[in-house]
Amino acid sequence: MRSTRIPRKYAAVAIAASAALILAACGSSGSSSGQTANGKITLTFWSNANANPLLGVFQKLMKNYHASHPNISFNYVPIQNEQYDTKIQVALQGNNAPDVFFQRGGGFMATQVKSGEIKNLTPYVSSWIGELGSQAQAWQINGAQYGVPYDLHTVGFWYRKDLFAKAGISTPPTTMPELEADVTKLKAAHIVPIAVGSKDQWPDAFYYDYFAVRECSVATLQAAVKGVSANYPCFAKAGDDLKSFMATSPFQPAFLNTPAQTGAGSSAGMVADGKAAMELQGDWDPSVFQALVPKSTWQTDTTDLGWFGFPAVPGAPGNATALLGGSDGNSCSTKAPEPACADFLQYLDSPAAQQLIVGASLLPANSAASSAVSLQADQDVLQASKASSFTQEYLDLAWPTNVGTALDSAVATFFAKPTSTPPQSIVTAIDQAATQQ
Amino acid sequence: MTELKGATAAAGAPAAAAAPRTSPAAHRPRRSRRHVLELVVLLGPALLLFAAFVLLPICIAAYYGMFNWTGYGPLSDFTGLHNYKLVLEDPVFRSSLFHNLIIAVLSLVIQLPISIAIALLLNRRMRGGSFLRMAVFAPYVVSQATTAVLWLLLLQPGGFVDELMKAVGLGGLVQEWLADPTIVLYTMFGVLTWQFIGFGVILLLAGLQGIPAELREAAAIDGASAWQTTRRITLPLLGPTVRIWIFLSMIGSLQVFDLVWIMTLGGPANASSTMVTYMIFFGFHSLEFGYGSAAAVLLFVISFVLAFLYQRFVLRRDTDGALTRAVG
Numbered sequence: 048m049r050s051t052r053i054p055r056k057y058a059a060v061a062i063a064a065s066a067a068l069i070l071a072a073c074g075s076s077g078s079s080s081g082q083t084a085n086g087k088i089t090l091t092f093w094s095n096a097n098a099n100p101l102l103g104v105f106q107k108l109m110k111n112y113h114a115s116h117p118n119i120s121f122n123y124v125p126i127q128n129e130q131y132d133t134k135i136q137v138a139l140q141g142n143n144a145p146d147v148f149f150q151r152g153g154g155f156m157a158t159q160v161k162s163g164e165i166k167n168l169t170p171y172v173s174s175w176i177g178e179l180g181s182q183a184q185a186w187q188i189n190g191a192q193y194g195v196p197y198d199l200h201t202v203g204f205w206y207r208k209d210l211f212a213k214a215g216i217s218t219p220p221t222t223m224p225e226l227e228a229d230v231t232k233l234k235a236a237h238i239v240p241i242a243v244g245s246k247d248q249w250p251d252a253f254y255y256d257y258f259a260v261r262e263c264s265v266a267t268l269q270a271a272v273k274g275v276s277a278n279y280p281c282f283a284k285a286g287d288d289l290k291s292f293m294a295t296s297p298f299q300p301a302f303l304n305t306p307a308q309t310g311a312g313s314s315a316g317m318v319a320d321g322k323a324a325m326e327l328q329g330d331w332d333p334s335v336f337q338a339l340v341p342k343s344t345w346q347t348d349t350t351d352l353g354w355f356g357f358p359a360v361p362g363a364p365g366n367a368t369a370l371l372g373g374s375d376g377n378s379c380s381t382k383a384p385e386p387a388c389a390d391f392l393q394y395l396d397s398p399a400a401q402q403l404i405v406g407a408s409l410l411p412a413n414s415a416a417s418s419a420v421s422l423q424a425d426q427d428v429l430q431a432s433k434a435s436s437f438t439q440e441y442l443d444l445a446w447p448t449n450v451g452t453a454l455d456s457a458v459a460t461f462f463a464k465p466t467s468t469p470p471q472s473i474v475t476a477i478d479q480a481a482t483q484q
Numbered sequence: 485m486t487e488l489k490g491a492t493a494a495a496g497a498p499a500a501a502a503a504p505r506t507s508p509a510a511h512r513p514r515r516s517r518r519h520v521l522e523l524v525v526l527l528g529p530a531l532l533l534f535a536a537f538v539l540l541p542i543c544i545a546a547y548y549g550m551f552n553w554t555g556y557g558p559l560s561d562f563t564g565l566h567n568y569k570l571v572l573e574d575p576v577f578r579s580s581l582f583h584n585l586i587i588a589v590l591s592l593v594i595q596l597p598i599s600i601a602i603a604l605l606l607n608r609r610m611r612g613g614s615f616l617r618m619a620v621f622a623p624y625v626v627s628q629a630t631t632a633v634l635w636l637l638l639l640q641p642g643g644f645v646d647e648l649m650k651a652v653g654l655g656g657l658v659q660e661w662l663a664d665p666t667i668v669l670y671t672m673f674g675v676l677t678w679q680f681i682g683f684g685v686i687l688l689l690a691g692l693q694g695i696p697a698e699l700r701e702a703a704a705i706d707g708a709s710a711w712q713t714t715r716r717i718t719l720p721l722l723g724p725t726v727r728i729w730i731f732l733s734m735i736g737s738l739q740v741f742d743l744v745w746i747m748t749l750g751g752p753a754n755a756s757s758t759m760v761t762y763m764i765f766f767g768f769h770s771l772e773f774g775y776g777s778a779a780a781v782l783l784f785v786i787s788f789v790l791a792f793l794y795q796r797f798v799l800r801r802d803t804d805g806a807l808t809r810a811v812g
Contacts, residue, residue, distance in 0.1 A: 133769075139556065140555050140556065158554055158771055160556075161556035164556075245752065246749060246752075247749075248751075300641050300660065300663075301640075301662070301663035301664075302663065303752035303753075304660075304662035304748060304752065312640055449554070449770045449772045452765075452769055452771075453770070456765075459751060460754065462752070462753075463753030464753055480770075483552065483772060
């Protein structure tokens with residue numbers, strides 16, 4: 048049998064073709080954006096608003112914006128909250144960031160800004176950003192505005208008035224001993240006192256953060272955030288407070304595997320469904336409740352829902368009314384068409400848009416829309432916000448990302464083994480991570 | 485027992501490389517050029533892909549591992565082997581590695597005997613045999629993500645598993661399957677077993693089908709009992725298949741990820757973490773890409789060394805086609 052020879056040039060072609068294929072596969076996943084020749088602009092927009100009511104609100108906001116700016120349309124990509132962080136990181140690293148994308152501000156944003164993919168919006172927003180007050184400053188790095196918040200977040204206890212009544216609790220607690228007494232009463236009434244989504248770790252950190260806010264002076268908190276260190280006696284004291292609170296076993300069975308807001312079995316689902324009396328969560332909780340339980344149930348439940356701030360810790364030298372919170376917002380990527388992107392972010396903070404956002408049970412970034420807040424519990428949050436002289440940004444987001452996750456992880460470990468883990472281990476983990484960033 | 489060549493081939497051992505055919509000396513240069521060209525054309529694309537998607541990423545990861553890097557911005561903070569040292573010293577990484585090894589060992593001592601028993605059972609002619617085969621194999625077809633979500637729901641407190649156990653009078657044994665740090669790893673192993681037992685059974689069944697019936701018949705005629713036949717003939721001839729299964733199971737055990745990540749995120753308190761969840765946590769969650777890359781490279785080295793040693797000392801007799809010597 049005579050075998051045919053394959054000419055050398057064909058071999059070269061075959062190799063070149065396979066190389067081209069590989070290169071094409073590597074480089075073809077860019078997200079399309081920008082302006083076309085006829086002036087039409089499509090903004091690619093990634094957000095964690097992936098469930099109603101917030102999803103519907105954002106869709107409406109984009110529709111309204113498109114109606115007044117017919118040349119601008121949107122390619123909206125809703126992404127589940129916990130998955131969002133990974134996706135946006137990969138996009139930023141791959142120089143593939145969408146034009147507009149959800150942002151958490153603080154150290155989280157500062158870490159992302161290192162990518163060089165996030166636009167300095169200062170020239171576009173400086174004329175009006177002052178209207179948002181001091182909270183917009185948390186979205187600046189060295190005076191440059193890298194993101195714009197659209198809401199305001201405050202962490203506190205969301206509770207079921209009906210279940211509190213069932214356990215014989217008439218007014219919500221204002222001090223830790225009162226809260227611990229209420230936990231005992233709820234348990235006696237066979238009600239799970241507090242639901243917590245420990246699987247996701249960050250809800251655990253709210254407890255530690257709040258104890259730190261109660262134990263530390265404002266000046267210490269600010270120094271700790273700026274210097275990326277928890278090496279202050281009050282942070283160790285916060286760990287001790289957490290340990291004694293954990294000793295009351297206030298959480299639901301198997302809380303270590305409960306997610307925060309995914310599905311009916313989540314901590315939010317438990318409160319919404321009346322399976323737990325309260326949870327320490329951000330003010331977005333009512334919108335999560337609405338997404339998790341049927342609307343008919345929700346309507347009867349809204350009047351049953353109450354809010355109280357994190358109780359005072361007797362003897363703690365810190366600010367007893369200071370709050371823990373933050374805000375949600377958006378950033379523009381460096382390649383986003385301007386002024387379209389910045390203008391859209393400004394629109395989100397306009398009174399008309401803010402009223403829609405308030406309709407999704409969120410608190411407005413622009414206080415001009417405060418009157419639109421209808422839920423009594425949300426009004427209580429706004430009241431507490433006004434009465435408080437200081438709001439500490441969630442520590443896990445205020446610090447650089449690796450330090451924030453070290454905090455979450457250390458607190459989660461403490462939650463899992465409160466008796467065998469020394470409270471000091473949280474401070475150690477934070478400071479160890481700080482040396483790595 | 486030295487005349488088992490037929491069984492060797494049928495049991496799936498790769499044939500030894502054919503000896504090169506001798507060719508007239510005059511044609512040699514031309515033929516070898518053609519030979520090289522054929523190799524280039526046939527192997528080129530595959531090698532290129534292998535280099536681009538396997539070798540290159542490993543080298544890049546090893547390089548990233550030498551930097552303190554968040555994944556954003558330039559690689560500027562060179563730290564040499566410091567990250568590798570930190571990973572190896574981290575008790576969480578050590579316990580993650582230990583969890584992988586526990587899963588590997590448990591697979592060997594629990595999954596393997598069960599797989600062999602089921603395979604021997606299903607290898608007989610019986611009513612409903614094909615249905616049973618399908619039932620055993622079905623979980624393997626389901627994606628790991630689906631399996632994870634399914635079992636996550638079944639194992640909720642007061643969920644299906646708990647209620648079922650209560651219904652059959654085993655209520656006292658109900659545990660916080662996924663929330664108890666002392667139990668969660670074994671729960672994971674249980675779900676892994678549920679999913680992968682079918683794979684072992686199918687692999688072993690294929691091995692069993694390759695064992696000629698004549699051997700068993702001959703043994704029976706010689707007066708061997710069913711147990712003796714299984715023990716002395718079937719199991720030794722199943723050796724190559726079992727060794728391959730152990731190899732695949734070991735590699736799989738070192739790479740456990742999807743199931744754990746969806747069901748527990750490696751928690752609580754890292755009680756179910758594996759080397760891959762450790763790597764993902766520090767790489768993507770904590771944005772320490774340098775450190776995560778170092779963990780990835782160490783995971784690769786550990787897997788590679790174990791796989792290499794196993795190939796070198798255990799699989800070699802199969803790959804050499806030396807089964808007859810080994811069994812004889």
